[in-house]
Amino acid sequence: DQQVKQNSPSLSVQEGRISILNCDYTNSMFDYFLWYKKYPAEGPTFLISISSIKDKNEDGRFTVFLNKSAKHLSLHIVPSQPGDSAVYFCAAAGGTSYGKLTFGQGTILTVHP
Amino acid sequence: GAVVSQHPSWVICKSGTSVKIECRSLDFQATTMFWYRQFPKQSLMLMATSNEGSKATYEQGVEKDKFLINHASLTLSTLTVTSAHPEDSSFYICSASGARARSPLHFGNGTRLTVT
Numbered sequence: 001d002q003q004v005k006q007n008s009p010s011l012s013v014q015e016g017r018i019s020i021l022n023c024d025y026t027n028s029m030f031d032y033f034l035w036y037k038k039y040p041a042e043g044p045t046f047l048i049s050i051s052s053i054k055d056k057n058e059d060g061r062f063t064v065f066l067n068k069s070a071k072h073l074s075l076h077i078v079p080s081q082p083g084d085s086a087v088y089f090c091a092a093a094g095g096t097s098y099g100k101l102t103f104g105q106g107t108i109l110t111v112h113p
Numbered sequence: 114g115a116v117v118s119q120h121p122s123w124v125i126c127k128s129g130t131s132v133k134i135e136c137r138s139l140d141f142q143a144t145t146m147f148w149y150r151q152f153p154k155q156s157l158m159l160m161a162t163s164n165e166g167s168k169a170t171y172e173q174g175v176e177k178d179k180f181l182i183n184h185a186s187l188t189l190s191t192l193t194v195t196s197a198h199p200e201d202s203s204f205y206i207c208s209a210s211g212a213r214a215r216s217p218l219h220f221g222n223g224t225r226l227t228v229t
Contacts, residue, residue: 034218043119043206043220044157089156099147099210099218103156 003027004092006104013111019077021107023090026071030092034101035064035075038087047088048075080111116140117209119221126197127229134192134224136207142187143209147218148180151204163190197228 005024013019021035031052036044050057050064050073057064063076077084087108091101116139126132136146146163161182162170169182179201181193190209194201204225208218 036220041122041204041223041225043117043208043222046219099145099208100159100162101147101157101208101218102159105156 001026002105003030004090004102004104006088006090006107008107009105010108010110013080013109015082015111015113016079019075019080019084019109019111021075021077021088021090021109023073023075023104024071025073025092027092027094027102028071030094030102032093033064033066033073034091034093035062036089036091037084038089038106040087044089077109080109082111082113085109085111117143117207117219117221119207119224121224122222123225123227125227125229128198129196131193131195132197132226134194134205134207134226136190136192136209136221138188138209141209143190144187145210146184146190147208147210148182148190148192149206149208149220151206151223157206160192194226197226199228202226202228 003026034049035047038044048059048062048064050066055066066073087106089106090104093101118137120135148160149157150160151157159172160175163182163184165184165187171177184190204223206223208220
């Protein structure tokens with residue numbers, strides 16, 4: 001049972017435009033959400049997180065939106081840059097252990113110059 | 114920022130041998146470390162939670178006798194894949210949690226294990 005889903009395996013965006021990556025979850029116990037960027041053969045790099053008490057968190061070009069009623073979160077990257085091309089994973093945590101992350105399947109983002 | 118170091122970055126071993134992977138937190142004390150595995154084109158799956166000074170907690174379906182975890186100090190956890198088989202070939206990644214609540218996990222760079 002996939003508790004965190006990223007339904008778009010890939011996304012292609014022109015440089016300078018907005019990239020929107022989506023993520024859905026099913027477990028109501030999740031209350032902390034993170035986005036990671038990953039290159040092949042490397043570990044994930046933390047980008048941004050959001051707690052369930054918020055609906056938006058912004059850090060530079062990255063903004064994460066959380067819609068608890070819809071159990072949906074999204075990552076906006078504005079403006080997109082070719083260096084943003086990577087696999088993006090959303091992850092969720094909750095309950096007693098915030099280190100036990102449940103990951104989505106990942107979305108391959110390609111930003112074209 | 115927090116740094117997690119993982120070693121080796123890649124290893125090739127023969128079937129039946131054992132391989133040890135180290136995970137170190139370089140600039141903070143990690144009371145808890147986590148081991149994940151990623152098969153090609155799939156997501157990261159949590160294998161086990163490693164607690165300093167106590168036994169690891171394994172996720173359902175993960176054989177504790179095959180994947181031995183030791184967390185002897187606040188900065189080091191090791192994962193030993195015993196009697197490795199080709200189906201154990203995967204990308205193994207560790208992460209560490211600092212003392213601050215809800216601090217984001219920082220991951221090591223992973224270990225690519227190939228069993229021939």
